[in-house]
Amino acid sequence: MRIGVVTFPGSLDDVDAQRAVRVAGGDPVALWHGDHDLQGVDAVVLPGGFSYGDYLRCGAIARFAPVMSEVVDAAHHGLPVLGICNGFQILCESHLLPGALVRNDHQRFVCRDQRLRIEDATSAWTGSYAAGQEIVVPLKNGEGGYVADEATLDALEGEGHVVARYLGGNPNGSLRDIAGIRNAAGNVVGLMPHPEHAVEDLCGPGTDGLGFFTSALRALVG
Amino acid sequence: MARVVVDVMLKPEILDPQGKAVHGALPRLGFGGISDVRQGKRFELEVEGEVTEERLAEVRQIAETLLSNPVIEDYAVRVEQ
Numbered sequence: 001m002r003i004g005v006v007t008f009p010g011s012l013d014d015v016d017a018q019r020a021v022r023v024a025g026g027d028p029v030a031l032w033h034g035d036h037d038l039q040g041v042d043a044v045v046l047p048g049g050f051s052y053g054d055y056l057r058c059g060a061i062a063r064f065a066p067v068m069s070e071v072v073d074a075a076h077h078g079l080p081v082l083g084i085c086n087g088f089q090i091l092c093e094s095h096l097l098p099g100a101l102v103r104n105d106h107q108r109f110v111c112r113d114q115r116l117r118i119e120d121a122t123s124a125w126t127g128s129y130a131a132g133q134e135i136v137v138p139l140k141n142g143e144g145g146y147v148a149d150e151a152t153l154d155a156l157e158g159e160g161h162v163v164a165r166y167l168g169g170n171p172n173g174s175l176r177d178i179a180g181i182r183n184a185a186g187n188v189v190g191l192m193p194h195p196e197h198a199v200e201d202l203c204g205p206g207t208d209g210l211g212f213f214t215s216a217l218r219a220l221v222g
Numbered sequence: 223m224a225r226v227v228v229d230v231m232l233k234p235e236i237l238d239p240q241g242k243a244v245h246g247a248l249p250r251l252g253f254g255g256i257s258d259v260r261q262g263k264r265f266e267l268e269v270e271g272e273v274t275e276e277r278l279a280e281v282r283q284i285a286e287t288l289l290s291n292p293v294i295e296d297y298a299v300r301v302e303q
Contacts, residue, residue, distance in 0.1 A: 056288070056289070057291055060288065060291065064288075092293075093291065098293075099293060100291055100293040100294045102232075102236060102237070102294060103238075103239045103240065104239065105237055105239055106239070107239040107240070107242070107243050145237075147236060147293075147294060148293070173237065
């Protein structure tokens with residue numbers, strides 16, 4: 001299975017995401033922001049970092065990158081897409097996911113190992129987990145506060161579209177402790193924490209993050 | 223040439239940590255009597271030719287699709303004389 005990882009100017013975690021795909025047993029494919037081409041991949045990861053220097057708003061410029069018109073179109077047709085951190089911001093700016101990410105309420109960049117609860121194990125990126133399972137992966141963001149209006153939040157909760165929630169203290173002011181959400185079809189998932197940094201015992205807090213990538217591979221085979 | 227100004231502000235219900243930080247700095251500098259600070263963005267667009275109602279509609283479209291995120295921000299468009 002070939003999983004594409006898009007590199008934007010300012011992406012930082014594209015190589016780690018490619019590595020995570022490889023460790024999970026898939027074939028990573030490097031995709032370039034400036035190409036109108038997904039190279040026939042079976043899924044796409046939008047990695048973390050500071051695309052276009054976070055100018056204007058996080059993800060606001062990346063949303064209009066040439067490759068994104070292909071990503072948005074393919075996502076509407078069911079292509080599994082995972083946005084991590086900056087990738088989550090890009091998915092929200094692209095209107096593939098509702099809401100927005102704003103500056104951390106405590107005004108500081110946060111970088112720590114973060115406990116999460118997987119709330120929904122039916123999406124293309126969380127099928128390897130059990131609902132209610134607790135995991136630890138790194139979290140690092142300056143603008144990771146998830147916000148949406150009350151009606152949107154109620155809809156996300158009511159329809160089971162909250163994929164992961166922060167445990168042990170809210171790190172960035174996200175409403176209702178939301179760490180990740182999915183779309184109605186379950187193929188598009190946005191996540192503020194970084195599972196790609198927790199796929200090997202050698203570095204990071206463990207291998208709890210690997211499940212996101214094995215989930216996609218499993219969903220594609222299934 | 224005319225200048226059209228687009229002001230973008232976070233919606234009132236969205237927390238503004240930057241504005242809060244600025245507000246928190248004021249008493250330390252000896253400034254009192256400021257009850258709140260909100261920080262926004264100002265864009266100056268140099269428009270070629272006359273600013274017609276049509277051009278203004280286009281600027282509003284720019285403000286809505288790129289300059290602001292309607293989920294968290296409001297914008298205001300005005301022509302600067």
